[in-house]
Amino acid sequence: MRRVVIIGAGxxxxSAAYHLRQLRVEADVLERETRPGGACRTTSRNGFHFDLTGHLLHLARPESQKLLREIGIRNALRSHRRRAGIALAGCVTPYPIQINTYRLPREIRRDCLLGFIEAHLGKADSDTQPRNFLEWVLSRFGDGFARHFFIPYNRKLYCTDPAELTTEWVGRYVPRPDLADVVDGSLGLYRKRVGYNATFLYPREGGIQLLADAIAATFPPVRLSCAVRSLHLGAKEAVLESGEVVPWDALVMTAPLSHLAAMTADLPAAGRAAAARLRAVAVVNLNLGVRGPAPRREHWLYVPEERFPFYRVGIPSNHGAVAPPGCHTLSVEVSLPAGAATASGLRERCLEGLMELGLLRDAADVVTVDEVHLDPAYVIFDAARPEAVSTLRDAYRAAGVALAGRWAEWKYSTMEDALWDGATVARRLAG
Ligand SMILES: Cc1cc2nc3c(=O)[nH]c(=O)nc-3n(C[C@H](O)[C@H](O)[C@H](O)COP(=O)(O)OP(=O)(O)OC[C@H]3O[C@@H](n4cnc5c(N)ncnc54)[C@H](O)[C@@H]3O)c2cc1C
Structure with a gap:
């Protein structure tokens, strides 16, 4: 019988192991950490439950609901209607900004509206395609939205000039309203909820770990604390940190493509050159357990202004029972170039920024801090990415290695996508 090995229990x-089992194929799952879940893990301390970073389940496919029922957690999840905002110029207006400028200062509202109208009129005269994300934003939303939100927010998130980003990733993630919607939005008349994240599910108790634990419980135990040190494509072997050699006939790789390339002993030179062109940012997430009631009702806020170090602040206790009575939680996300060390004083600057935004009354109210580094966190979609990824994908496929998931495929995707990336690779392997 073929030996199928899966690296990574995110x-x-x-999902790959779960679906392989349904197709009567057993797989060995090797995981470096002490718990399954990957980026969707939760740590608990002093009565607080902190997801590594905020993880809300946005489901678009009916099969996903079926999967939740099969693993027995559908009723343990509660459905929420998004309450998200944008903190800008001392105001908070609902997300997405394109259809919600009405709570912003009049000057910003005017810039956004006028810019959108000019872009709208300009579109009719122009048949040139935008060459990058910056041009795409300017042509779709105009100068005002670009200047006040899209440029500073994306520069902060990706630590990159928006002119260096491509538009491959925007698809379902950036809502594209028409002129009437934008005008309605400037007057506070737009009422519909838009975007892939308009609703979400979250565990009634504890954090997002519930999902990973429930899937992992359906097949033989994941081999935890089992980090793969090197891969040998010719010999079809993985060598673990312990020195153990694990042979495979088929391998599913879910660890980041950049790490995979670094650990592959016999990767062809073209693959190594391609790996050197992959770019990403890391995220430092400060999970704070804070005394007192939550400062606002939103589930999360986007923070585009440059003077704040963070690009987003979540208030997870507004959607989950993740804090002890009388307390709430904040999740403060900061981007930095992949591989970079956290700047000194970052935590203090974050606390100051939270106080300026009215999200924290006093630093002394913070009773617990849990600092998480995700590296890589967001892949940078630049001009070099498509060819670099396809070169690597071909090299690994030739050696019987399937790349699956957000970081192995070097893309932007959600938890639901991860579940279906796993199912897809399982079906392919099982023939
Ligand atoms: C800041 C942030 C916020 C997000 N928020 C949301 C959200 O709200 N909703 C949503 O749907 N999605 C969200 N996502 C996306 C979501 O996290 C991913 O789509 C999903 O977790 C990808 O799962 P994965 O299994 O592909 O990767 P991972 O979860 O990274 O799993 C890979 C696994 O491989 C293991 N591994 C790595 N190297 C080795 C090795 N050498 N040996 C053994 N094991 C190894 C890792 O420990 C890990 O467990 C967010 C992502 C980020 C970065």
Whole structure:
């Protein structure tokens, strides 16, 4: 019988093992950490439950609901209607900004509206295609939205000039309203909820770990604390940190493509050159357990202005029972170039920024801090990415290695996508 090995027990690897089992193929799942879940893990301390970073389940496919029922957690999840905002110029207006400028200062509202109208009129005269994300934003939303939100927010998130980004990733993630919607939005008349994240599910108790644990419980135990040190494509072997050699006939890789290339002993030179062109940012997430009631009702806020170090602040206790009575939680996300060390004083600057935004009354109210580094966190979609990824994908496919999931495929995707990336690779392997 063929030996199938899966590296990584994040949602992609767990889903691959789950679906392989349904197709009567057993797989060995190797995971470096002490718990399954990958980026969707939760740590608990002093009565607080902190997801590594905020993880809300946005489901678009009916099969996903079926999967939740099969693993027995559908009723343990509660459905929420998004309450998200944008903190800008001392105001908070609902997300997405394109259809919600009405709570912003009049000057910003005017810039956004006028810019959108000019872009709208300009579109009719122009048949040139935008060459990058910056041009795309300017041509779709105009100068005002670009200047006040899209440029500073994306520069902060990707630590990159928006002119260096491509538009491959925007698809379902950036809502594209028409002129009437934008005008309605400037007057506070737009009422519909838009975007892939308009609703979400979240565990009634504890954090998002519930999902990974429930999938992992359906097949033989994941081999935890089992880090793969090197891969040998010719010999079809993985060598673990312990020195153990694990042979495979088929391998599913869900660890980041950049790490995979670094650990592959016999990767062809073209693959190594391609790996050197992959770019990403890391995220430092400060999970704060804070005394007192939550400062606002939103589930999360986007923070585009440059003077704040963070690009987003979540208030997870507004959608989950994740804090002890009388307390709430904040999740403060900061981007930095992949591989970079955290700047000194970052935590203090974050606390100051939270106080300026009215999200924290006093630093002394913070009773617990849990600092998480995700590296890589967001892949940078630049001009070099498509060819670099396809070169690597071909090299690994030739050696019987399937790349699956957000970081192995070097893309932007959600938990639901991870579940279906795992299912897809399982079906392919099982023939
Ligand atoms: C800041 C942030 C916020 C997000 N928020 C949301 C959200 O709200 N909703 C949503 O749907 N999605 C969200 N996502 C996306 C979501 O996290 C991913 O789509 C999903 O977790 C990808 O799962 P994965 O299994 O592909 O990767 P991972 O979860 O990274 O799993 C890979 C696994 O491989 C293991 N591994 C790595 N190297 C080795 C090795 N050498 N040996 C053994 N094991 C190894 C890792 O420990 C890990 O467990 C967010 C992502 C980020 C970065």
């Amino acid at each position: 949602l992609t690897g767990l």
